[in-house]
Amino acid sequence: MSTLTDLVYAQALSSDADVEWLHRLAGDGQLLADLAFADIVVWVPTPDDSFVAVAHTRPSGAATLFYRDIVGDRVRPQWATQVREAFRTAAIVDSASPDWFEETPTRVRAVPIVRDDRREGSEPTVVGVLTRHTNLGEARAPSRQQITFNDCADDLFGMIASGDFPDLSAPTGPRRGAPRASDGLIRLDVNGITTFASPNALSAWGRLGFDDELEGESLSEVTAKVLPTKQTIDESLPLVVSGRAPWRSDIEARGVAVSLRAIPLRARGERIGAIILCRDVTEIRHQEQELITKDATIREIHHRVKNNLQTVASLLRIQARRTHSEEARDALTQAMRRVSAIAVVHDTLSEGLAQSVDFDEVFARVLKLVAEVAAGAGTRAQTRSIGTFGELPSEYATPLALALTELVTNAVEHGLAGREGQVEIEAMRSTSRLKVSVRDTGSGLPEGQVGRGLGTQIVRTLIQGELGGTIDWHTLVGSGTEVTIDIPLRWIDRSRADTRPVPLGH
Numbered sequence: 001m002s003t004l005t006d007l008v009y010a011q012a013l014s015s016d017a018d019v020e021w022l023h024r025l026a027g028d029g030q031l032l033a034d035l036a037f038a039d040i041v042v043w044v045p046t047p048d049d050s051f052v053a054v055a056h057t058r059p060s061g062a063a064t065l066f067y068r069d070i071v072g073d074r075v076r077p078q079w080a081t082q083v084r085e086a087f088r089t090a091a092i093v094d095s096a097s098p099d100w101f102e103e104t105p106t107r108v109r110a111v112p113i114v115r116d117d118r119r120e121g122s123e124p125t126v127v128g129v130l131t132r133h134t135n136l137g138e139a140r141a142p143s144r145q146q147i148t149f150n151d152c153a154d155d156l157f158g159m160i161a162s163g164d165f166p167d168l169s170a171p172t173g174p175r176r177g178a179p180r181a182s183d184g185l186i187r188l189d190v191n192g193i194t195t196f197a198s199p200n201a202l203s204a205w206g207r208l209g210f211d212d213e214l215e216g217e218s219l220s221e222v223t224a225k226v227l228p229t230k231q232t233i234d235e236s237l238p239l240v241v242s243g244r245a246p247w248r249s250d251i252e253a254r255g256v257a258v259s260l261r262a263i264p265l266r267a268r269g270e271r272i273g274a275i276i277l278c279r280d281v282t283e284i285r286h287q288e289q290e291l292i293t294k295d296a297t298i299r300e301i302h303h304r305v306k307n308n309l310q311t312v313a314s315l316l317r318i319q320a321r322r323t324h325s326e327e328a329r330d331a332l333t334q335a336m337r338r339v340s341a342i343a344v345v346h347d348t349l350s351e352g353l354a355q356s357v358d359f360d361e362v363f364a365r366v367l368k369l370v371a372e373v374a375a376g377a378g379t380r381a382q383t384r385s386i387g388t389f390g391e392l393p394s395e396y397a398t399p400l401a402l403a404l405t406e407l408v409t410n411a412v413e414h415g416l417a418g419r420e421g422q423v424e425i426e427a428m429r430s431t432s433r434l435k436v437s438v439r440d441t442g443s444g445l446p447e448g449q450v451g452r453g454l455g456t457q458i459v460r461t462l463i464q465g466e467l468g469g470t471i472d473w474h475t476l477v478g479s480g481t482e483v484t485i486d487i488p489l490r491w492i493d494r495s496r497a498d499t500r501p502v503p504l505g506h
Helices: 004-010 017-029 029-037 077-088 144-162 198-208 219-226 237-241 284-323 326-349 359-374 394-413 454-466 490-499
Strands: 040-045 051-057 099-100 103-115 126-133 185-186 196-197 248-253 258-266 270-280 355-356 381-386 391-393 420-429 433-440 470-476 481-488
Touching: 004 017, 004 051, 017 029, 017 040, 017 051, 017 103, 017 481, 029 051, 029 126, 029 144, 051 077, 051 219, 077 099, 077 126, 077 326, 099 270, 103 144, 103 326, 126 144, 126 326, 126 454, 144 185, 144 258, 185 454, 198 219, 198 258, 198 270, 219 237, 219 248, 237 248, 237 258, 258 284, 270 420, 284 490, 326 394, 326 454, 326 470, 355 394, 359 381, 359 394, 359 420, 381 394, 391 394, 394 420, 394 433, 394 454, 394 481, 454 470
Parallel strands: 381 420
Antiparallel strands: 040 051, 040 126, 099 103, 103 126, 185 196, 185 270, 248 258, 258 270, 355 391, 420 433, 433 481, 470 481
């Protein structure tokens, strides 16, 4: 299914500012649908004087009319006149009589979507039309909560038609844990006095420590009563609980956390009150704190592993300097280099929360280490990197770093032994594969012959066994050796999918 942006730009009638405005409005589609107990559809004009649906939200507390998503569909003939008139006149247009949709009586309201970005000094423009489709087939005596919710929806529809909603100055914030109408709603008058509080809102404030009725009380004063005296208060909280700013804030008391969102209501440019949405997010905050603690623990583990590996590398370096056997010295030096390469990966992982690394940064550090250690007497090696590796999960970064360490080391120690030359590492990454070539300008290998040392065995084990890739050695035309590694990225994508955290809430 096409996204809102794709559908809007396909009509070639909207600007970037229009698309941003429509995205903001669609982001609050669930709020509007829940308050209106109706389906909400956003339409944009087409070049042939029709309209196409770019967003659709179903109500969570009422029956939907559209069991199949209508995003991407053109406006139906029975709504076209009403939608076109709302767009042309910039006024709300209600259906004169009940409309029938698939044998279900409905009532349709068309609301012009007016963009009025005062920060740019632009004139208000109609960028689309929002329609509310109310199912009349389940009509029953409305409760006081439903009447209040509908009144709030009507106020917001009026603000949409006047360009006062959505408010671009309001922070978007994360959707996870954001309060919804069904979680708790408080209606304030222009003086910040509560005129209505839903049962869920009363429960949330009751858990905070306020056991009386909220209606008739100043929400700011109630908030001051429940907050601990020594607690540091978010500076935006007074503006939120008074309904004067379209911001978000949290209240914490008695081990309970409640998230708040204020939506100031305006009519003809004058503030008439506010909607305060509230949600008990205690469990979500605990889960977030546990994740932060786990991330910090993992980072500390990586840091300690890096320190331990560096200690081992230092011990190997000391032992190599003290040994009198040239063969033993070479073996200890190679072991030191391999341990140091692994330490670089853990050092990078200890610096961030993600369990993946920018491998270009890792390899740059490994390459510098290898070139300095591997170059012997009479050998001058210049290393050069081409292309980018991109981001890799830790379980792939470590074996790849070790394999490339061995290949570059072999190129310097054996290919360029006693001469001056160049080692070139080229990375080519696509959506499905990662190919790496290591070339040197050394003496080259006899065609068809590959080294049988420990380094070659390590490389084969890492690339073929752990990464599921292939590796090929061959001599370049003229002189030098080229080693080509081919790794399928589907294994990387699968590992990410298996370790991706499951959302705990919305």
